[in-house]
Amino acid sequence: MQVEELVEEKTATKRTENISGSVAVLEALIAENVQTIFGYPGGAIMPIYDALYDYNDKLEHILVRHEQGAIHAAQGFARTSGKVGVVFATSGPGATNLVTGLADAMIDSTPLVCITGQVFAHLLGTDAFQETDVINITTPVTKWNYQVTDANEIPHVLAKAFHIAGTGRPGPVLIDITKNAQLQKFDYSGYIKCNHIRSYRPKPIVRKEYIEQAAAIINNAKKPFVIFGQGVILGKAEKEFKRFIEKGGLPAAWTIMGMSAIPTDHPLGVGMLGMHGNYGPNVLTNECDALIAVGMRFDDRVTGRLDKYAKQAQIIHLDIDPAEIDKNVKTTVPVWGDCKETLPLLTQLIEEKQHTEWLNKFKAYSQKEMDIVIQHELNPSSDVMTMGEVINTINELTNGDAIIVTDVGQHQMVACRYAKMNHSKSNITSGGLGTMGFALPAAIGAKYGDPQRTVIAVIGDGGVQMTIQELGTIMQFNVDVKILILNNEFLGMVRQWQQLFHEKRYSFVNITSPNFVQVAKGYGIAGNSINKRADLKNALQTMLQHNGSYLLEVMVGKENNVFPMVPQGRGVAEIVLSKEEI
Amino acid sequence: MLTAVKTKKQMKQEYTITVYTENQVGLVNRIAIIFSRRKINIESLNTSPTESENVHRFTIVVIETEDVVKKLCRQIEKQVEVLKAYYNTNDEIVWQEMGLFKVPTDVIAAKVKVERLLHEYGARAIAIRKDYIVFETTGHSEEIERLIKALEPYGLIEFVRSARIAIIKSSKGFHEKLIEYEKQTADALVENEYLDKQEEVFTM
Incomplete structure (x- = not known):
């Protein structure tokens, strides 16, 4: 029944042609304006790869070294391009290797369409070679998934897949296609894009009443505080958001995923929220009288202890996903809807104001953070380099115009704390899932997603070894990615926790690394390793000016900690600036 | 009185969740894992056709607090093939x-x-x-x-x-709602439970 529902009435004169399911897949991708696919072939997806042989001029396929690399690359692509990322993988291990990336894309709302091959339909459930129950394995980590066993289903199922992945709150979709369906010839009458599924409501209706109530709260507030997440970027509502905060004179802090939606040096931008965010926004969350959350989901890393979170404030939550309202934090006024639509409505109703005194309070906290933390990070007294000064030197050299792709751990927090970003979609990181190994493949995709911009992958010595095989992809396709390894010879974030909360019992955080420059050389990638401050600027300059990919390893302090920090289980206002305060 | 409301909301009791869905393979799993992921036991589960052709109905019984059941319903409704999810206490159903x-x-x-x-x-x-x-x-x-x-x-x-089957006393059937769903483009339709229960929700 759903089949009929999607396929519109065809005119009797419409010609059909006899094509295979595989060709229909590729035609669908072209109709959806897909140009780049990240994938890896295998037995059960061979018919699609066979068809791809003839589509070389229309579709660019990037052969990765591991399917996890393919899906992270597609995520990077989706995040810098704003389009849907596309992945091909085979059945069994090919498909299970996608699971981490699916979970990552699910929690960070990244639009993906993953196409996996599957064994012949008649072999389903027989434990056939490379058969695995991909649909059930991926159900919790996909926005939607579907198994195709008949080629006739392919056009409308793919149309549905792209519609679901890219609309509303975006997310990953997986389509599992049995080999017989890929081979099967059927009467194809063209591709019709899907724009309505009766059981799927991408965005809730905008209610005027909520907007009015929210505006009233904002207009009456003495200390309004805006916190925003990736929803602003996903909703392509950067301009609308800027107008909103500028009209209301509203100080605004970003979550890690919302970073770069406004330039990081915007006068109303007061920094990053969360466990390793900035001092002011965390402390003042518990002092504001109106907390306006835009396109964010009150992650525990942002809120700390919920029963000590913004209890004094009236809370306005703008979100496209009704399930996010009241999920973690009880809302005073929920503004359901796409922020691209709700923000302008709200902006219309709010009064033009400046909250100078309130903004100065943020500045005072910022100064304290500068004195106690930042200036030591950026101008260390010892010879040992800090991650912060490396990032700061990048700021100088790129002027904040680069895309920074980060992995997970201390370097990620430091990069997000110190990087300067002038353009939206500049911060690509694994925020919700915290996937080590994300950055290298994601940077490849990020470059394809926005080829004009410089892409710098900032990675720790631990994370880079999780997906280091993707250097092969960079080599084969000459992907111009700058790889910056911040090597502290430790799994730094876990070490920091062991130091602070486990009596310095360093349990398996001591990780050795290969000679990264030699490894890069093996892949034909130029590189350098430095351990002296005097070389830093030149080495970074060489990396940035190098024609093509480049790997730079910077040896940094082994036991440096990231501060400020909201220790787990504490309220945001209990943020500490140094380990002595813990 | 406020505290009385609060305790009622925090009290675990039997709730019957009624879910209207498309009829698709794998949907039972998609709905079931919403419960199992949160370690919530399903006391009873029944699937059946409805008065509307091609619309299926799940009747699920859980013992939980209203707060949790409400969130469960939101997560269920978020699934692409789910049309609508309701939750009711025993006095609201037959x-x-x-x-x-x-x-x-x-x-x-x-x-x-x-x-x-x-x-x-x-x-x-x-x-x-x-x-x-x-x-x-x-x-x-x-x-x-x-x-x-x-x-x-x-x-x-x-x-x-058998599993429980239940009819919501106040329900006018799913027919009319379905017609709306089919006619309207997605964004025109989400119930305004906040405005309906304004006094309870708006605590300002």
Whole structure:
């Protein structure tokens, strides 16, 4: 029944042609304006790869070294391009290797369409070679998934897949296609894009009443505080958001995923929220009288202890996903809807104001953070380099115009704390899932997603070894990615926790690394390793000016900690600036 | 009064969740994992067609707080193939469950008391064989459980109880709603539960 529902009435004169399911897949991708696919072939997806042989001029396929690399690359692509990322993988291990990336894309709302091959339909459930129950394995980590066993289903199922992945709150979709369906010839009458599924409501209706109530709260507030997440970027509502905060004179802090939606040096931008965010926004969350959350989901890393979170404030939550309202934090006024639509409505109703005194309070906290933390990070007294000064030197050299792709751990927090970003979609990181190994493949995709911009992958010595095989992809396709390894010879974030909360019992955080420059050389990638401050600027300059990919390893302090920090289980206002305060 | 409302909301009780969905393979799993992921036990689950063609209905019983059930429903509604999810307390629904009992024929023949018992519970024989009789009864789970207890001393061979089926007292059926769903483009339709329950929700 759903089949009929999607396929519109065809005119009797419409010609059909006899094509295979595989060709229909590729035609669908072209109709959806897909140009780049990240994938890896295998037995059960061979018919699609066979068809791809003839589509070389229309579709660019990037052969990765591991399917996890393919899906992270597609995520990077989706995040810098704003389009849907596309992945091909085979059945069994090919498909299970996608699971981490699916979970990552699910929690960070990244639009993906993953196409996996599957064994012949008649072999389903027989434990056939490379058969695995991909649909059930991926159900919790996909926005939607579907198994195709008949080629006739392919056009409308793919149309549905792209519609679901890219609309509303975006997310990953997986389509599992049995080999017989890929081979099967059927009467194809063209591709019709899907724009309505009766059981799927991408965005809730905008209610005027909520907007009015929210505006009233904002207009009456003495200390309004805006916190925003990736929803602003996903909703392509950067301009609308800027107008909103500028009209209301509203100080605004970003979550890690919302970073770069406004330039990081915007006068109303007061920094990053969360466990390793900035001092002011965390402390003042518990002092504001109106907390306006835009396109964010009150992650525990942002809120700390919920029963000590913004209890004094009236809370306005703008979100496209009704399930996010009241999920973690009880809302005073929920503004359901796409922020691209709700923000302008709200902006219309709010009064033009400046909250100078309130903004100065943020500045005072910022100064304290500068004195106690930042200036030591950026101008260390010892010879040992800090991650912060490396990032700061990048700021100088790129002027904040680069895309920074980060992995997970201390370097990620430091990069997000110190990087300067002038353009939206500049911060690509694994925020919700915290996937080590994300950055290298994601940077490849990020470059394809926005080829004009410089892409710098900032990675720790631990994370880079999780997906280091993707250097092969960079080599084969000459992907111009700058790889910056911040090597502290430790799994730094876990070490920091062991130091602070486990009596310095360093349990398996001591990780050795290969000679990264030699490894890069093996892949034909130029590189350098430095351990002296005097070389830093030149080495970074060489990396940035190098024609093509480049790997730079910077040896940094082994036991440096990231501060400020909201220790787990504490309220945001209990943020500490140094380990002595813990 | 406010505190009374709060405790009621925090109290665990039986909720019946009614979910209207498309009829698609794998949907049971998609809905079931919303519960299992949060380590919530499903007490009873029934799927059935509805008065609307191609719309399926899940009736799920859980023992939880209202807060949790509300969030569960939001997560269920988020699934692409789900049209709508409602949750109700027992006083808001009419519900039934069915029990089947297999009892040795000779016991029934010999003991008048058993016959009377079955009669009392409104059970009726649906299969009569030389060695056993299968009785059927419908009612609330407590009633069926009472009959089991009563029958146990008389050589109950086997028993099975169905999942709950329920009708929401205030529901006007899904037909009209479905027509709206089909006509309107997605964004025009989300109930405004906040505005309906404004006093409860707006705490300012």
